[in-house]
Amino acid sequence: MTDTNAAPAPKNPSPAAPGFVVQLMQPGIGRLAVMTIVIFIAMAALSPEHFLTIGNASSMAFQFPEFAILSLAMMLAMLTGGIDLSIIGIADLSAIIAALILSHFAGANATGVEAGGAMALAIVVSLAIGCVAGMFNGIVIAYFGLPAILATLGSGLVFTGLGFAITGGSAVVGFPGVFAVIGNADLFGIPVPLIIFVSLAVAVWFLLERTAFGIKVQMLGTNPLATRFAGIDDAGVTIRTFTYSGGLAAVAGLIIMSRSNSAKADYGSGYLLLTILICVLGGINPYGGFGKVSGLILAVLSLQFLSSGFNMLQASNFFTQFLWGSLLLVVMAVNTIQFRRRAARSSSKAHV
Amino acid sequence: MRSGPRGGHFREQDVASHPLAETGNSFIRIEHVSKSFVGVNALTDVSFAIARGQAVNLVGENGSGKSTLIKILAGAETPDEGAITVDAEVHASLDPRQSVARGIQVIFQDFSLFPNLSVAENIAFSLELAEGRTLVRRRHMRATAERVLERIGVTIDLDIRVEKLSVADKQLVAIARALASEARLIIMDEPTTALTEREVRSLIAIIRRLKADGIAVLFVSHKLTEGLEVCEKVVVLRNGHLVADAPASEFDAGSLAYHMTGRRLAETAKPPLAKSSPAIMSVRGLSRAGVLREICFDLAHGEVLGIAGLLGSGRTELAKALFGLIEVDAGKLLVDGKRVPFGSVHTMIEAGIGYVPEDRLTEGLFLPQSISRNVTIGTIDSHAGRGGVLDRSGLRAQVSNWLARLNIATSDSEAAVQSLSGGNQQRVVLARWLAKRPKVLILNGPTVGVDVGSKTDIHAIIAELAASGLGIIVISDDIPEVLASCNRILVMKAGQIAEEIPGASIKETELARRLMS
Numbered sequence: 001m002t003d004t005n006a007a008p009a010p011k012n013p014s015p016a017a018p019g020f021v022v023q024l025m026q027p028g029i030g031r032l033a034v035m036t037i038v039i040f041i042a043m044a045a046l047s048p049e050h051f052l053t054i055g056n057a058s059s060m061a062f063q064f065p066e067f068a069i070l071s072l073a074m075m076l077a078m079l080t081g082g083i084d085l086s087i088i089g090i091a092d093l094s095a096i097i098a099a100l101i102l103s104h105f106a107g108a109n110a111t112g113v114e115a116g117g118a119m120a121l122a123i124v125v126s127l128a129i130g131c132v133a134g135m136f137n138g139i140v141i142a143y144f145g146l147p148a149i150l151a152t153l154g155s156g157l158v159f160t161g162l163g164f165a166i167t168g169g170s171a172v173v174g175f176p177g178v179f180a181v182i183g184n185a186d187l188f189g190i191p192v193p194l195i196i197f198v199s200l201a202v203a204v205w206f207l208l209e210r211t212a213f214g215i216k217v218q219m220l221g222t223n224p225l226a227t228r229f230a231g232i233d234d235a236g237v238t239i240r241t242f243t244y245s246g247g248l249a250a251v252a253g254l255i256i257m258s259r260s261n262s263a264k265a266d267y268g269s270g271y272l273l274l275t276i277l278i279c280v281l282g283g284i285n286p287y288g289g290f291g292k293v294s295g296l297i298l299a300v301l302s303l304q305f306l307s308s309g310f311n312m313l314q315a316s317n318f319f320t321q322f323l324w325g326s327l328l329l330v331v332m333a334v335n336t337i338q339f340r341r342r343a344a345r346s347s348s349k350a351h352v
Numbered sequence: 353m354r355s356g357p358r359g360g361h362f363r364e365q366d367v368a369s370h371p372l373a374e375t376g377n378s379f380i381r382i383e384h385v386s387k388s389f390v391g392v393n394a395l396t397d398v399s400f401a402i403a404r405g406q407a408v409n410l411v412g413e414n415g416s417g418k419s420t421l422i423k424i425l426a427g428a429e430t431p432d433e434g435a436i437t438v439d440a441e442v443h444a445s446l447d448p449r450q451s452v453a454r455g456i457q458v459i460f461q462d463f464s465l466f467p468n469l470s471v472a473e474n475i476a477f478s479l480e481l482a483e484g485r486t487l488v489r490r491r492h493m494r495a496t497a498e499r500v501l502e503r504i505g506v507t508i509d510l511d512i513r514v515e516k517l518s519v520a521d522k523q524l525v526a527i528a529r530a531l532a533s534e535a536r537l538i539i540m541d542e543p544t545t546a547l548t549e550r551e552v553r554s555l556i557a558i559i560r561r562l563k564a565d566g567i568a569v570l571f572v573s574h575k576l577t578e579g580l581e582v583c584e585k586v587v588v589l590r591n592g593h594l595v596a597d598a599p600a601s602e603f604d605a606g607s608l609a610y611h612m613t614g615r616r617l618a619e620t621a622k623p624p625l626a627k628s629s630p631a632i633m634s635v636r637g638l639s640r641a642g643v644l645r646e647i648c649f650d651l652a653h654g655e656v657l658g659i660a661g662l663l664g665s666g667r668t669e670l671a672k673a674l675f676g677l678i679e680v681d682a683g684k685l686l687v688d689g690k691r692v693p694f695g696s697v698h699t700m701i702e703a704g705i706g707y708v709p710e711d712r713l714t715e716g717l718f719l720p721q722s723i724s725r726n727v728t729i730g731t732i733d734s735h736a737g738r739g740g741v742l743d744r745s746g747l748r749a750q751v752s753n754w755l756a757r758l759n760i761a762t763s764d765s766e767a768a769v770q771s772l773s774g775g776n777q778q779r780v781v782l783a784r785w786l787a788k789r790p791k792v793l794i795l796n797g798p799t800v801g802v803d804v805g806s807k808t809d810i811h812a813i814i815a816e817l818a819a820s821g822l823g824i825i826v827i828s829d830d831i832p833e834v835l836a837s838c839n840r841i842l843v844m845k846a847g848q849i850a851e852e853i854p855g856a857s858i859k860e861t862e863l864a865r866r867l868m869s
Binding site (some may be wrong): 225227228229272289 | 678
């Protein structure tokens with residue numbers, strides 16, 4: 001009897017057995033991968049002589065890591081069912097502090113131990129500032145019960161404001177040459193920022209899929225009430241997640257700083273909405289609980305292909321943004337329609 | 353309304369004239385109806401009839417085909433074979449408009465009301481639409497609502513917004529709406545699920561009034577007792593087949609359960625434990641302003657203690673206080689002889705207390721997440737090695753072990769837990785707690801929304817756990833459940849323990865009376 005207690009097993013209700021192509025069109029990673037490949041082929045077809053070059057590949061690989069890392073920070077916050085609007089503020093503030101340390105202790109002409117020591121100190125301090133700022137967000141959300149969107153909107157303004165107050169709004173410059181390695185050098189032909197991003201992406205993937213903490217983050221994002229009833233320290237999980245998010249933002253801040261050889265309180269302000277777009281496009285559920293690093297990477301790549309491709313066609317930046325927005329709308333619409341159909345199917349089955 | 357504000361009388365006369373004209377004739381007959389969905393037979397050759405003014409109890413476990421049958425009657429599904437005869441008129445199938453025009457009204461579990469509209473608007477809305485009105489006529493709507501509520505002998509503030517009503521009142525509004533649309537057969541899908549005992553009594557009184565008014569009622573349920581007393585006839589579905597169709601007087605809870613599940617479910621009351629068993633948990637003077645007053649009790653090793661009380665008696669607050677979910681003003685708690693402070697879930701779990709919450713769907717489960725994650729989330733830290741890295745094979749072993757031990761029917765432990773039936777979902781929550789090896793397990797409404805077969809299984813699991821030395825508290829207003837599973841019963845009223853009753857010393861009706869008095 002107990003066998004029949006289970007709701008009808010998800011026997012595939014579609015008449016045809018789903019082939020490989022159909023499976024790829026299912027919502028999720030497969031479809032995203034197809035979309036990314038299609039965009040790549042389209043861009044390559046539009047201007048093969050520019051797009052399919054080592055130079056282009058290399059320039060793309062230098063461009064996207066900074067906002068890809070910011071997207072990882074956004075993703076962590078979104079998995080808890082929240083959002084982190086303060087990542088840009090954190091990135092800039094921590095970079096400004098790093099810049100001040102570098103210019104104060106080393107300066108533009110420093111080399112050797114002096115430069116290396118100052119750089120190590122700058123990196124450690126800026127990462128610590130990022131983590132502390134993120135932890136502050138987590139505490140406000142977990143203990144004062146503020147919705148993440150409000151807490152981080154406010155704290156983001158505070159961090160940006162601190163950055164302006166410290167610098168007076170001007171760029172901090174004058175770093176030792178060795179600092180440029182972070183954003184501009186390559187290792188065996190692979191750009192350093194790309195290496196940093198890949199390592200962090202692997203770390204985040206590992207955290208989410210292979211550690212107890214990662215599972216707790218996803219459970220918290222799925223149903224915070226049940227998390228409490230299951231005896232999970234929901235406040236601790238929230239604080240730790242936002243701490244990591246802040247730390248990732250600080251790394252992105254260092255890369256931006258190294259690439260532009262300066263730090264300023266309003267760098268990267270255009271990246272905030274882009275990171276949200278990447279997360280949603282990459283299948284991170286904005287209501288929390290579900291999302292994969294692989295989806296996020298595919299979303300980053302498709303947007304980068306689009307913008308590089310159209311850049312080569314001399315299209316305006318605004319046209320690229322227009323395309324990004326359209327892509328998001330189309331993907332969301334397709335996902336929603338599929339989701340509704342599946343919901344309708346499963347509910348009609350559940351009531352048998 | 354055709355006959356204006358006095359339409360109610362028109363209806364009564366209309367109905368009263370019929371039974372004489374068609375003596376013994378049924379209002380609606382379902383004849384050899386079959387329906388399958390992609391290879392699964394939901395209904396196979398089902399036939400039965402409902403007479404005017406007759407209440408029929410349609411019972412069956414989840415998945416037995418009840419809902420499909422309701423949908424066919426409502427015109428939402430087309431049968432593959434068979435016919436539906438309404439007023440001697442044969443239909444191969446109904447569409448929703450025909451169904452409503454023939455007087456068939458379904459009250460679904462969620463009532464499908466408009467929470468932001470008033471009572472009067474909700475009652476009169478579908479009638480106004482059916483009459484093709486384009487403008488709102490408040491006074492006319494109020495008159496309709498008043499008249500209909502009077503027919504079932506109920507007073508509800510007509511201007512209050514429906515979202516502010518209790519579940520029982522919402523149900524009354526849904527019944528009134530069905531009446532406003534000239535219902536002749538009201539199908540109630542699981543009408544008692546969210547009601548307290550007292551509200552069930554008044555629902556039954558209303559069904560009596562409807563019957564006297566010539567309106568037939570199809571009472572769909574998987575709770576066994578309520579239907580029997582108000583219905584003339586019982587129809588039992590099992591796996592899409594009609595397995596019984598007989599006068600209600602020929603059934604009792606036991607035989608009904610047999611027909612529904614196809615097996616004998618002997619549930620006998622449990623005697624109290626021997627006096628010598630040591631206490632595993634002691635509560636003294638537990639108070640919280642306005643909800644709990646001076647609660648004192650002991651729970652012995654291996655004992656199942658029932659806490660019976662109506663909604664609002666403080667039973668859920670007591671459970672939450674014992675699990676550290678709410679603060680208390682005063683009180684002392686000893687677990688295994690050690691003093692445990694109130695107010696922190698973490699401390700309570702450390703002390704060995706587990707809590708299976710009342711509302712499985714919102715408080716107990718992570719619905720879209722996998723079964724395995726739902727089972728392991730409580731003990732996930734014990735599977736984390738150095739650096740928090742999960743021992744995945746250990747986790748898988750734990751999952752398959754618990755799925756087997758609690759007999760959870762699933763082919764894929766990575767499927768979302770929401771794909772399971774209510775009974776299996778509840779077992780998933782149980783498995784999560786049992787994996788933590790608690791000393792005391794508090795079960796709040798352990799079988800709400802669970803079908804009979806699974807219910808007995810869960811009671812058997814409770815008995816087995818108690819036998820292994822766990823102290824178990826069962827909080828419930830399901831009287832047969834409390835009687836069948838508890839060694840001792842505490843009756844809660846107004847935040848106090850009103851009475852202590854040893855198990856197997858009291859009859860169902862007597863316990864129900866004491867709960868409500």
